[in-house]
Amino acid sequence: DAGVTQSPTHLIKTRGQQVTLRCSPISGHKSVSWYQQVLGQGPQFIFQYYEKEERGRGNFPDRFSARQFPNYSSELNVNALLLGDSALYLCASSSETVYSNQPQHFGDGTRLSIL
């Protein structure tokens, strides 16, 4: 079975631009989360979606937005890019339901570099 897939693998943008990152969860997983991992740090939670509804949002500015589609894939959008947005963006999916906490499975990430 395919794991979590993310695209693109690498991306280079300049300050002020906008970017869209994509994620396809493991088949059957309805929960998708996004994390930002700055070099040398642990991942930081950005968003979580379950059944197309936003369940949680981390401490990130409104320039960051996301959505989940009927097939449970997801997009992360970042507007007005800053140098500090350079990071590895990780997507994770889970088979959890409202009543159970299942492990999250991560993709290999999108490496975003801002020039």
Added chain:
Amino acid sequence: GNSVTQMEGPVTLSEEAFLTINCTYTATGYPSLFWYVQYPGEGLQLLLKATKADDKGSNKGFEATYRKETTSFHLEKGSVQVSDSAVYFCALSGRGSNYKLTFGKGTLLTVNP
């Protein structure tokens, strides 16, 4: 809020040495605890988990026990291999409607032959 503190790296060991990476946490209620591993250029892979006090998670020779009295979840392996070289992250997730993962800063492990 929730937080995870893990020992600073880097950790450098010789092959077949004993490994301990310390992890302590702060959380309300009864979180689930995880260890994830990240190999160079890759995403995170779940290594092991424990969902309640005194549970022991184990996988590929690695073990960690959920200690509520000391709020700890230390990672151990009796004999490391060169292929274990990676960054290890301790993480927790809360119960109820908030399942987000809170990670430690990571510990870089290098195993020399």
